Amino acid sequence: MNVAAKIKPKAALPLSKQRLRLWIRILRAARAIEAEVRDRLRINFDVTLPQFDVMAALERKPDGMTMTELSRFLMVSNGNVTGIIDRLVTDKLVVRQAPANDRRAIIVKLTTRGLKDFTAMAKAHQGWVDNLLSEFDAAEAETLIEHLDGLSGRIRNGGTRS
Amino acid sequence: MNVAAKIKPKAALPLSKQRLRLWIRILRAARAIEAEVRDRLRINFDVTLPQFDVMAALERKPDGMTMTELSRFLMVSNGNVTGIIDRLVTDKLVVRQAPANDRRAIIVKLTTRGLKDFTAMAKAHQGWVDNLLSEFDAAEAETLIEHLDGLSGRIRNGGTRS
DNA sequence: TGGATATGTTTTAGGTTTAAATATTCTAAG
DNA sequence: CTTAGAATATTTAAACCTAAAACATATCCA
Secondary structure, three states: OOHHHHHOHHHHOOHHHHHHHHHHHHHHHHHHHHHHHHHHHHHHHOOOHHHHHHHHHHHOOOOOEEHHHHHHHHOOOHHHHHHHHHHHHHOOOEEEEOOOOOOOOOEEEEOHHHHHHHHHHHHHHHHHHHHHOOOOOHHHHHHHHHHHOOHHHHHHOOOOOO | OOHHHHHOHHHHOOHHHHHHHHHHHHHHHHHHHHHHHHHHHHHHHOOOHHHHHHHHHHHOOOOOEEHHHHHHHHOOOHHHHHHHHHHHHHOOOEEEEOOOOOOOOOEEEEOHHHHHHHHHHHHHHHHHHHHHOOOOOHHHHHHHHHHHOOHHHHHHOOOOOO
16 A cells, blocks of 8 residues: 555545535525525516426427426426415416316416516526626636536436445 | 538527536426436335435534534525424434534534444445446546536635626 | 614415326227 | 226316515624
């Protein structure tokens, strides 16, 4: 065993502890950014973050999405989506529509007003994130993205189940 | 304008869009891991993630913490901590104690049973995270940690407020 | 002493999951 | 073709988490 390896305390950290540290950092960063974005959405647009997420999903699909599609895309439970949509419908930002072929399903779409409001929100949102992550340049962002890419998909699907 | 610049689509992405992509990846990774950990805590130990977080904070402070200290450390609202502690007290995992000097404050401590249970949870938890992040080796973890380190602190404090 | 500050709880509104209930569609045996 | 059972889509209910604001005490300090 060589001496240099003993000198560096970081190298001495077990890998499992190092991964735990990494997880703590990811979690804290995500929560901090999320809290900041949530505050600004509430103050500037009187919308919650989950409501914004739903509108962002719908904006990409002019033909609308079913409740289950929304639930899967946003990685939240189906029962959860119901309540969020209820409130967005009350605010007239989205509408529920019955599809022609399947009477079990419900199609949710942005209203004209919903699309208009979301466009303004999305523009501001991108500016906020750009500002909050201003310390990352293009290369760093790309590296980080590559590291994180696919991680979420791997975990809840074929991921290594202990 | 040179032709090569037009050919690479990634290089053509505005930095602000790249940062938005990065944020989406961080958020999705955090949510996926968090959901997985939450499931396993519930199934194996019948504890919620916030309850686990509180116990983890208390385990580091044998003399206990006040409600406000807990609230600040965990970055959640003070009114929130009340409910979590209420349920942990019901389960006899923590106790509320009145400090001698300040009659406003309340000291919260792990019970003997709380410490014993948490020790088992923490061991399993570290194994889960180690497994979920198994694709990261020590060097990658260190690089990622350095990138994320301090980010959360900078955001909610002196961070660039738009 | 009296106003400002600090600590904790309660209330209100919304978000979240799981489990169960309801309704519809699909499938395959008869 | 019919129909029973499985699978799918959504909602509802219960329990918990969350932030913000209002509130009640208690402490500090000028």
